[in-house]
Amino acid sequence: MSSGTGPAEVSASLAARIDPAVTEFAREVGASDPITVVGTRTHWHVGGELAAGTREIRAPAGVWEHEPSEMTVRCGAATSVGELSAHLAQTGQMIPLDPADDAATVGGVLACGFSGHRRLRYGHVRDLVLQTRHVDATGKVVTAGGPTVKNVSGYDLPRLLVGSLGTLGLLAEVILRTLPVPPAAQWLHGDGDPFAAFDLLYRPSSVLWDGTQAWILLEGDPSDVAAEAARVEPLGFGPTTDAPHVPATGRESMRPSDLRTLAGTGGGWLAEVGVGLVHRVEPVDAGPVAPANAALMTELKQRLDPAGRLNPGRSAW
Amino acid sequence: MVPEADTAADAALLGDLRGVVGDRARDNDFERGLYSRDGSIEGSLPAIVCLPETAAEVAEIVGVCRRHSRPFLARGSGTGLAGGAVPVGRPVVVATAKMDRIIEVDVDNRVAWVEPGVLNLDLSRALTPLGFHFAPDPSSQQVCSLGGNIANNSGGPHCLAYGVTTAHIAALEVVLPSGETTMLGGVDAEPPGLDLRGLFVGSEGTMGIATKAAVRLTPNAPSVRTLLLDFDDVSEGSAAVSAIIAAGLVPSALEMMDQRAIEIVEAFAHAGYPTEAAAVLLVELDGLPGGVSAGVEIIREVAEQYHAGHVRVAADDAERALLWKGRKNAFGAVARIKPDYYLHDTVVPRSRLTEVLDQVYRIADAYDLIAVNVFHAGDGNLHPILAFDRREPGVDERVKAAGRDIVAASIAAGGVLSGEHGIGLEKRDYMGMLFSAHDMYTQDLVRETFDPDGFANPLKVIPSGSRCSDSFHQHVPEGAWV
Numbered sequence: 148m149s150s151g152t153g154p155a156e157v158s159a160s161l162a163a164r165i166d167p168a169v170t171e172f173a174r175e176v177g178a179s180d181p182i183t184v185v186g187t188r189t190h191w192h193v194g195g196e197l198a199a200g201t202r203e204i205r206a207p208a209g210v211w212e213h214e215p216s217e218m219t220v221r222c223g224a225a226t227s228v229g230e231l232s233a234h235l236a237q238t239g240q241m242i243p244l245d246p247a248d249d250a251a252t253v254g255g256v257l258a259c260g261f262s263g264h265r266r267l268r269y270g271h272v273r274d275l276v277l278q279t280r281h282v283d284a285t286g287k288v289v290t291a292g293g294p295t296v297k298n299v300s301g302y303d304l305p306r307l308l309v310g311s312l313g314t315l316g317l318l319a320e321v322i323l324r325t326l327p328v329p330p331a332a333q334w335l336h337g338d339g340d341p342f343a344a345f346d347l348l349y350r351p352s353s354v355l356w357d358g359t360q361a362w363i364l365l366e367g368d369p370s371d372v373a374a375e376a377a378r379v380e381p382l383g384f385g386p387t388t389d390a391p392h393v394p395a396t397g398r399e400s401m402r403p404s405d406l407r408t409l410a411g412t413g414g415g416w417l418a419e420v421g422v423g424l425v426h427r428v429e430p431v432d433a434g435p436v437a438p439a440n441a442a443l444m445t446e447l448k449q450r451l452d453p454a455g456r457l458n459p460g461r462s463a464w
Numbered sequence: 465m466v467p468e469a470d471t472a473a474d475a476a477l478l479g480d481l482r483g484v485v486g487d488r489a490r491d492n493d494f495e496r497g498l499y500s501r502d503g504s505i506e507g508s509l510p511a512i513v514c515l516p517e518t519a520a521e522v523a524e525i526v527g528v529c530r531r532h533s534r535p536f537l538a539r540g541s542g543t544g545l546a547g548g549a550v551p552v553g554r555p556v557v558v559a560t561a562k563m564d565r566i567i568e569v570d571v572d573n574r575v576a577w578v579e580p581g582v583l584n585l586d587l588s589r590a591l592t593p594l595g596f597h598f599a600p601d602p603s604s605q606q607v608c609s610l611g612g613n614i615a616n617n618s619g620g621p622h623c624l625a626y627g628v629t630t631a632h633i634a635a636l637e638v639v640l641p642s643g644e645t646t647m648l649g650g651v652d653a654e655p656p657g658l659d660l661r662g663l664f665v666g667s668e669g670t671m672g673i674a675t676k677a678a679v680r681l682t683p684n685a686p687s688v689r690t691l692l693l694d695f696d697d698v699s700e701g702s703a704a705v706s707a708i709i710a711a712g713l714v715p716s717a718l719e720m721m722d723q724r725a726i727e728i729v730e731a732f733a734h735a736g737y738p739t740e741a742a743a744v745l746l747v748e749l750d751g752l753p754g755g756v757s758a759g760v761e762i763i764r765e766v767a768e769q770y771h772a773g774h775v776r777v778a779a780d781d782a783e784r785a786l787l788w789k790g791r792k793n794a795f796g797a798v799a800r801i802k803p804d805y806y807l808h809d810t811v812v813p814r815s816r817l818t819e820v821l822d823q824v825y826r827i828a829d830a831y832d833l834i835a836v837n838v839f840h841a842g843d844g845n846l847h848p849i850l851a852f853d854r855r856e857p858g859v860d861e862r863v864k865a866a867g868r869d870i871v872a873a874s875i876a877a878g879g880v881l882s883g884e885h886g887i888g889l890e891k892r893d894y895m896g897m898l899f900s901a902h903d904m905y906t907q908d909l910v911r912e913t914f915d916p917d918g919f920a921n922p923l924k925v926i927p928s929g930s931r932c933s934d935s936f937h938q939h940v941p942e943g944a945w946v
Contacts, residue, residue, distance in 0.1 A: 216710040217813050239712055260659070273662060274631045289906045290899065293880035295811040297628065297843040299617045299666050300881040300891075300898055301925065302907045306630070306662030315658075327712035330758075349686055349752055370754030400654040404572035421574070423653035433656035439646035444658045446913045451906075464657030 168207035168223060169280055169288060169319045175204050176317060178286040181459045184317050186225055186252035190259050194312040198460035206254050206319055210234045218296060218325045219277060224254025224318040240325040243269040247395040254318040260310025264393055265364065267421045268352040273309040275324050281308060281316035284452040294322050307447070313458045315451045329366035334390055335376055336362050339383030341420045342407065347378050354420035355391055358409060361420070362391045393417055397431030398424060436464045469554070474511050477532045481514055481556065484524040488515040488562070499557045502542045502549040503604075505806055505860070506889050510537065510551035517562045519637060519645060519675035526673070527643040529556050529919060537921045538673040540580060540609030543602075544616060545807055546888030548668045552923045558673060560611045566590055567676070573651050575634050575678040580611025587679070596681035599626035602884070603792055614674050617666030619884030621717035621791070622748075624842040626682060628884065630665040637676035638664060641915035651678050663910065668886050669921035671914035685716070685750035689760055690778040690787055693767050694741035698722060701743035702817040704770040705841045708747070709814065711762050717748040718842025719791055722821070725838045725849075728797045733790035741773060745841065746791055794838040795849065801834060802851035806863045809885040810874035814844045823873040824848045831866040833859075845883035846874065872897060887925045895927055904930040 176182060181201040207223035210231060215238040222231055229249035235241055244256050245263020262272045269275075278292035291304035308316060332352075341361035345354045353364035363384055365372045376386065394417055403423040409416070415428040425431075436444065444464055448455075474491065481489035490496075490513045501507040511534065516522045529536045535555040542549055551557055564581035571594060578587060584605040588597040601620035602608055612618070614636065619628045626632075635649040649661030664671050695701040701720060708718065721729065721737075721744050730737040737744060749759040760777065767775045778784040798805045812820045821837060828835035828850060839847040850866055852859050871881060871894050881891050881898050895904055908930040914920070 214813070214815065216706040216815060218709060260654075270627060270631055273659065274627055283906065287902050290903050291907070293811070293898065294878060295813060295844055295880050295883070297619060297623065297811050297840070297845050297883040298880040299619075299628070299884055299886055301887065301895060301904075302910055303617070303630070303662055303666050304907065304910065306659045307910065309659065309662075311658055327714065349683060367752060368755035368758050371752035374754065375752065398654060400650075400652045400656070402573055402651045403653075404570075405652075419653065423573075423651075434652075436657045437646055439640065439644045440648065440657060440660055443640075443660060443913060447658065447910065450909045450913055 165280070165288060166207070166211060166320060168209070172207050172319045173282045173286055173288050176282045176286050178284070179456070181456045182317070183458050184224070184254065184313055186255035187227065187250045189246065189248045189251040190255055190261070193259050194461040194463060196460050197458065201459055206252070206317065208252075211320070213238070215240060219294065219322055220325055221294070221320065221322045222253060223320055224257075225252050227252055228256060235325055236328065239328050241328045242275055242323050242325055244272060244275075247393055253321060253323070257309050257318060257321065258311065258313045261398070264355065264419065265352045266424075267354060267419060268350055268366070269326065273306050276305045276309060276321060277324055278322040279305040279308055279318060280320040281318050283316045284454065284457055288319065289316060292322070296324055310463060312461045312463045314448060314461055314463055315457065317457065331369040331372045332364065332366045333372050333376060334362055334364050334387050335379065335384040336360065336387035336389070337382070337384035339379070344379045344382055344384060345421050347382075348375055351375070355393070356406070356418050356420050357391070357414065357416065358412060362387070364390075391417060394426045394428045397427035397429055399427060399431045400434065401425060433464065473532070477528070477534055477556070478512055480528045480532065481512060481525060484528060485514050485516055485521055488517070489513070490515075499539065499542070499559065500551060502544045502547060504545050504547040504550065504888065504890055505863070506547035506550040508551050509554070510557040511554040513557045513559060515559050515562050519639065522558060522673055522675050523639045523643055523645050525556065525558055526639050526641065526919075530643060535919050535922045538611065538615070538669045540612030540615070541583070541604075541607050543604040543608045544612060544886065544888065545809065546882065546886045546890040548616060548886050548888035548921070548924055549612075550889055552889070555922070560609060563675065569594065569681075570651075571596070571681070574681045575651055576681060577676060577678050578610055579676060580609060580614070580674050582610050584608050584610060584613060591681060592684070595684050597684055598679055599623070599632055599682040600629045603795060610677060610679065611674055614665055614677060615667070615669050616884070616886040619840070619845070621719055621840055623884075624718055624840065625714050625716040625750075630662055632680040632682070633661065633665055633677055634680055635678040636661055636664055636674050638672045638674050640672045641917070641920040645675070666886070667911070668888060668924050670911055670924055672920055687753040687756045688748065688750040688784070689756050690784040691747045691760065691763055692737070692776040692787055693745040693747065693763070693772040694738045694774055695743045695745070695770070695772055696741065697771075698743045698821060699818040700770045701745055702821070702841070704745060704766050704772065705817065706814045707766045707770065708763060709842065711766065713749070713759050713762055715747050715759070715842060716750040717746070718840070719746040720744070720837070720839055720841035721746070721791070721794065722837040724834070724836045725794055728800045728836070729790040729794050731800060732797050733786065733793065735786045735790045737790060738773065746787060791838065798836055798849055798851050802853050804852050804854045806850045806852070806867060808846065808848045808850070808867055808870055809882050810846050810871055810879055811883040812844045812846060812874050812877045812879035814841070816877040816879070817841060817844060820846065820873055820877050820879070824870055827866050827869045827873065831862040833862060833866055840883070843883070844879070868894065889924060892923075892925060893927050895925075901930070
C-alpha cells in the first residue's frame with residue numbers, strides 16, 4: 148500500500164514552496180565577497196562597525212501568507228514591523244516585537260535578538276519564530292524549523308540565528324507565530340514599588356521602572372484589566388494614557404532580582420521588572436562570555452562562514 | 465565499524481568507570497537489558513550503565529568514554545517515544561535517575577534550579593504551595609524526567625498557550641562531549657552571544673549531557689474552566705477547533721479524542737464521556753476570571769455553530785480532574801483493545817486536520833491495524849495510536865510502514881515530522897521528507913561543532929551520510945532494530 152507521497156515527492160513539493168524572491172536574494176548574496184543586509188538602519192551599530200567595502204544588499208520584503216485561523220504569518224525579512232503589524236491588525240492579530248521604531252524590519256529585530264517591552268508577558272522574540280529561511284555563506288538557501296505552531300523536527304537553527312547579527316546566515320524569510328490583540332490594554336503610572344506590584348499582579352504585560360516612577364501595562368478582558376488595576380491602586384498606581392519613553396541606546400542584562408540594586412542610581416535608564424533588562428541612554432558593553440562558550444561560538448562561525456564574509460566586523464559576543 | 469562485543473575492551477572500560485562511580489557502573493545482563501529500550505519500539509544493548517550522582521562524575525564518565533573511544537548516551541526515565549534513548553554502538557549509558565534534587569526555588573527570579581533526574585510532576589507538585597508550576601506537561605509527566613524534557617524539547621497539552629520546554633529553560637549546566645563543563649544561557653535577561661542554550665534544548669543528547677537547569681516558574685492561574693464538547697461528526701469537531709482559535713481565544717489546552725478513544729477511555733475512567741459521539745473536544749481556559757468567562761461564552765457560540773451535542777462545563781476541581789484523567793491515561797487504556805501500541809506524533813495546519821485524520825484511518829485500514837486518535841488539536845499536533853499485537857507475524861513491518869505513510873501524509877499537508885516526541889531513530893531517515901540535503905548538511909555542521917568525533921548519542925536525528933566524515937561508530941550495529 149502506498150499513500151502516493153514518498154520522500155522524494157514530498158521534498159520536491161517543499162523545494163517548490165521556496166518563494167522566487169528568496170531564490171533571487173540567494174543569487175544576489177552569491178558566494179564570494181564580504182556582504183551585509185541593510186534594512187532601515189534602526190539598529191545599524193549593534194555588534195560593531197562593519198568592515199569597509201562590504202557590499203550592501205536588501206532582503207525580500209512583503210507579507211506573503213497569513214492564515215488567521217492558523218495564527219501564523221510568513222513574510223520577507225525586510226518587511227517592516229509597522230507593515231506587518233498593520234496587516235495583522237486587520238484580523239485582530241499581532242506579534243509583540245515592539246521595536247522602539249516600527250520602521251525596523253522583522254529581519255533586523257530578529258538578527259539583533261532584541262525583545263520588546265512586553266517580553267514579561269509574551270516571552271523572548273525567539274519564541275515567536277517558527278521557521279527561518281536564510282542564505283548561507285555559500286549562497287544557498289537553508290530552511291530550518293517548520294511552518295506549524297509546534298515542531299521539534301531537527302536542530303533548532305532558528306534560535307541560533309536570532310541574535311546572531313547576520314554573522315552565520317542572512318535571513319530571507321520567516322514564519323512567525325501571531326497572537327490575538329487583547330480586547331483591552333491600559334497603562335498605569337505611579338511612584339509605588341514596582342516589585343510589590345509585580346508580585347501582586349497575574350502576568351502583567353510590562354512593568355517598567357526608572358528608579359523613581361513605574362509604568363505597568365495590563366492587557367486582557369476589560370473586566371480583568373479593571374480588577375487588576377484596582378489591586379495596585381493602593382500602591383499608588385493609576386491609569387495614564389502615556390507609555391513611557393524607552394531609551395534605545397544601551398541594553399544591560401541583569402538577573403531580575405538584581406534590579407533592586409539600581410534604586411538611587413539616578414536617571415538615564417528604564418528597567419524591565421521581572422525580566423532584568425535595563426535600557427540606558429548610554430551604550431552598555433555586553434558581559435563576558437565563558438571561555439568554553441566563546442570557543443563554541445567561534446567554531447560555529449568558522450564552520451558556517453569560514454571566509455568570514457557575512458557581516459564582517461560585527462560580532463554577536 | 466562498531467566494535468562487536470569486545471570483552472577485553474568492555475572490561476577495561478568498566479574498570480575505569482568503577483574508578484569514577486564505584487559499583488554504580490554496571491554491566492550485568494539484567495540492567496543492560498533494562499536500559500536497551502525506551503518508550504519506542506526500537507532496542508539495542510549498551511555495554512555498560514552508569515548511575516552518576518554529581519555533575520563532576522558525569523564529566524569524568526565522559527572523559528573515560530573519550531579515552532576508550534566509546535560513545536555515551538544520557539538517559540532520563542526512558543519514556544521517550546522516538547528511540548532517542550536507545551543505545552547505538554555499544555555505548556555507555558549515563559542514567560541520571562540519581563541526580564534528582566530540586567536544588568533551589570528562586571521565586572525572586574522566577575526560576576528553580578534542578579538536576580536532570582527530577583521528575584516533571586514532582587517539580588510542579590513542589591511548586592504548588594508557592595503558587596507556581598512548570599508549564600510543559602507531557603502525558604508521561606508522572607514519570608518523565610526534566611533532563612528528558614530538555615533533550616526532547618517536550619510539549620504537552622498546556623503548551624498551546626504556554627509554549628514548549630525551550631521557552632521555560634533559562635540556563636543549563638552541561639557537560640560537553642569534550643568533557644568540559646559549562647553554563648549555557650543564564651538567569652539574566654539577555655546573556656551575551658549566540659543562543660547555545662536554545663540550540664542545546666531539543667538536541668536529543670547529541671550535544672552533551674545537561675547536569676543542572678534553571679527552569680522558569682509559571683504562576684498558577686487564578687481561574688480555570690474545563691469544558692467537554694461532543695460532536696456527531698469529526699469534521700465538525702475539527703472545524704470548531706479552527707473557529708475557537710480564529711475567534712481570538714488561546715485556550716490553555718484544546719484536545720480532541722475520536723470515537724474509539726472515547727470508548728476505551730470511558731471504560732476505565734468513568735468520566736461520563738459520551739461514548740456515542742464521533743469526537744469530543746476537551747477545552748481548558750485559564751487566566752483571570754473575566755477573560756475565562758468571556759472565553760466560555762465564545763466556546764458555547766462556536767459549539768452551537770458547529771452542532772455540538774452538549775457543552776459540559778466541569779463544576780469543580782474534582783470534575784476537572786476526572787475529565788483530564790481520561791485524556792492523560794488514554795494511551796495506557798489502549799491495552800483494552802490490543803496489547804501493544806505505537807504512538808505517532810506529527811503536526812499539520814489546523815485547517816487540514818479533518819483531511820489528514822481521514823488519511824490516518826485509511827492508512828491504518830490498509831495495513832490491517834487499528835487507529836485511535838487522542839491529540840493536541842489546538843496546535844494541530846496529531847497523535848495517532850496504532851494498536852497491534854506483537855505476536856502476529858509480520859506486524860512490526862506493517863506498523864512501521866503505516867507510520868511512514870502517516871508522516872508522509874502529514875508533510876504533504878504542510879506539516880512537520882514531529883511536534884514534541886523528537887526525531888531520535890524513529891524519524892531520522894524521514895528527515896529528507898522535510899529538509900533538503902543542504903538543510904541537513906547545515907544542521908550536521910552545527911551538531912559537529914559540539915561533537916566533532918561523534919561521541920554523544922551517535923546516529924540520532926540526522927541521517928548518517930549527511931556529512932562525508934562518518935566516524936568510527938557511524939554504522940548501525942548488527943541486529944539492532946533501527
